[in-house]
Amino acid sequence: MLVFLIHIRDPQFYAVPADGRAKNGNLRIMGFPPIGIMSLSAVLKRAGHECVMFDQANLETPNQVIIEQIRIRRPQLVGLSFLSTTSYPYAKILARQIRAVDSKVKVAVGGAFATLNAQLVKMQCSEVDFVCRGDGEQLILDLLEQLDNPAAVAGLTWTRDGQVVTNPDRAIERNLDQWPFPDRESLALDFIESMPLDVPAVLSMDRFTTMQASRGCPQHCVFCDIPSFNQGKWRSRSHQHVLAEFKHLKEQGYGAVYFVDDHFLLQPKRIEAICNGLIDSGPTIHWGCEGRVDSVAAHLYPLMAKANCRTVMFGIESGSQKVLDRIEKDQTLKEVETAVTNAKRAGIEIVHGFFVVGSPGETVADLRATFDFAARLPLDTFNFNRLCVYRGTPLWNEYIRRNLVDEDRDWFKFFKCSEIDSSCLPGEVINRERSAGFRRIFRYKLLHYPLQTIRLLRRFTRFMPIRDVVHLILKPFLGQRSGPTAAETLSRTVEHAELKDSAAALTQVSDAMFERALAELQAARALVRPGS
Incomplete structure (x- = not known):
């Protein structure tokens, strides 16, 4: 099967183009490589699947390029990987764009935030078919084998007959040596x-x-x-x-x-x-x-x-x-x-x-x-x-008890403690x-x-x-x-501390306002894209 894997990044923290290109022709940027999707790509390729990776840090593959590739190549599964609360809004917007161009492709999300908020993510973001909880290596292989009937895939949250289904947790895998080394060479980026x-x-x-x-x-x-x-x-x-x-x-x-x-x-x-x-x-x-x-x-x-x-x-x-x-x-x-x-x-x-x-x-x-x-x-x-405080931490649970955050209203938000805690x-x-x-x-x-x-x-x-x-x-x-x-x-x-501070505010605006702001940001980034 053909799988697209996309690493979602908060545009405020995009890596910066660094001094041109590497000898192999790759764009060089500062930042951390997306080791999550690289690891999954290696696992998929070893199992005989085809995998294409995208990193939102790459100015040469903006979202519109990714969407166009999905329209042309029609992958069976698109996986969105992200870690934090601040990246979730960008994942939601991209999922909607994917669904608009291909109504049949299956969309999955994974990462720490998705794992800790799986049922809530599935309820809020209908464009996402599957929320993958915990380690993804064996999970994605099992999902591809049972893509049309994933009831037996441990660690998966999905919808059946309009109802959110939470499959049993996947057992913690201790044998990490079984997985191949991450697929670092298939992403056209070099990191500094x-x-x-x-x-x-x-x-x-x-x-x-x-x-x-x-x-x-x-x-x-x-x-x-x-x-x-x-x-x-x-x-x-x-x-x-x-x-x-x-x-x-x-x-x-x-x-x-x-x-x-x-x-x-x-x-x-x-x-x-x-x-x-x-x-x-x-x-x-x-x-x-x-x-x-x-x-x-x-x-x-x-x-x-x-x-x-x-x-x-x-x-x-x-x-x-x-x-x-x-x-x-x-x-x-x-x-x-x-x-x-x-x-x-x-x-x-x-x-x-x-x-x-x-x-x-x-x-x-x-x-x-x-x-x-x-x-x-x-x-x-x-x-x-x-x-800052966000869901899944002991401090968040304390703030719920103190009525400083609302579990139902605020679960996807990210607060500076000084803004909500008088202590x-x-x-x-x-x-x-x-x-x-x-x-x-x-x-x-x-x-x-x-x-x-x-x-x-x-x-x-x-x-x-x-x-x-x-x-x-x-x-x-x-x-x-x-x-x-x-x-x-x-x-x-x-x-940068100021931008990290402002990241909290971005999780608290409406999706419509966020999407308008993101469109403006992407237009501005296009002006500095290599070769433009």
């Missing part, structure tokens, strides 16, 4: 590794991709839906299978890999085996990962550095123990300090810290303590995002303190970590104009009068 900063800070121009060595996280932070999606389970591939994929990627010319595991730093013996295998194989790909500061694998940082681990990202969240306890992070400030310090001492080139601001119960003193804590840590990079600081206070906090961090880093800062900036100057690097240093001290640089303007599609 960049940092999650407020500028498009490229780490290298090497061919970049992502890898998933495990799924799930056993922790239960109040703002995270990962435990719900994975039923609280953590599963991993064997170190042999991971090493085989590294070899495969090296043969394909990749130079940088980032693990998208929710918590890579589990099972020390497995991590040790991966690192030793990479060292034994000789010069290998640079790689990065993220994990918790209380990881039992912290003693392996030196080995990871020796195995070409360049980047480690920690979810630090706050510099106030009171706030950490409130969001049930289950870590201490001492553990944060120890993890960051040890990672740097081990030779990890870039240690990044994720922080949230605007948590329930957070005071101005807590917020200032967070920025001061971040300044003192030997972090190379960092970002501070407003805490949070007002938004204007958060923004003011965040601006002041950035100035203190930059000042402290330049005075107390000059060599570390110079090394990082030197890396950035390899791929950014020097004037933008200088502006990066001076911007916090210049106020609003200076305006953004060209690089900062582009970076808003990569990582």
Whole structure:
């Protein structure tokens, strides 16, 4: 059968075209590859099906091109893959466009948001035939075998005789080694590794991709839906299978890999085996990962550095123990300090810290303590995002009990906590303190970590104009009068706090208004499409 797989992205966070094309002719962009549809494509092709992939980050295949290909080629199944609440409106609009051009094609959606809201999605979006819950590899194979009568397909939500049917859950698959490596070569895009900063800070121009060595996280932070999606389970591939994929990627010319595991730093013996295998194989790909500061694998940082681990990202969240306890992070400030310090001492080139601001119960003193804590840590990079709440998280359930959100009316929406929770600081206070906090961090880093800062900036100057690097240093001290640089303007599609804030509002407008705005955005994007 012919299957189309489409990766839905929020246009605010589209990857940015990066310095022309790769040697193979592919458009090069910054951002993360759509590993979900790439994995499904490999599974489908191994089973003998034909698969065509599209990524909405590709300016050369806008929606109208995708729709026209569906009209011409008439696939039996079109799968829409997306992760978040903010991508759901775009998936709904595309599903309607697909249905308008082909009334017979089956349309399926999958991903974390669809899994956690399957019945509600099916009820709201009639153009979607199937909502796929959980892991998709075996599910999509079973669905193609029983496309006209999917009653026996576990993990599927669909409609029969006008009634929504929820088939039994699919058993959690622990044997992840059975699946082929993702189909990275069939998508006409090359990806470039960049940092999650407020500028498009490229780490290298090497061919970049992502890898998933495990799924799930056993922790239960109040703002995270990962435990719900994975039923609280953590599963991993064997170190042999991971090493085989590294070899495969090296043969394909990749130079940088980032693990998208929710918590890579589990099972020390497995991590040790991966690192030793990479060292034994000789010069290998640079790689990065993220994990918790209380990881039992912290003693392996030196080995990871020796195995070409360049980047480690920690979810630090706050510099106030009171706030950490409130969001049930289950870590201490001492553990944060120890993890960051040890990672740097081990030779990890870039240690990044994720922080949230605007948590329930957070005071101005807590917020200032967070920025001061971040300044003192030997972090190379960092970002501070407003805490938001969405369905599937423990915080959402708390807000239901407190009558701050309505389960029936708000299930598909995305709220900044500070807008609906009176125990949070007002938004204007958060923004003011965040601006002041950035100035203190930059000042402290330049005075107390000059060599570390110079090394990082030197890396950035390899791929950014020097004037933008200088502006990066001076911007916090210049106020609003200076305006953004060209690089900062582009970076808003990569990582920008203001756009992340506004993403919440986009989930709360009517579909008609949203569709009009999207049409205007697509028209504007067409003006900058390569070759136009």
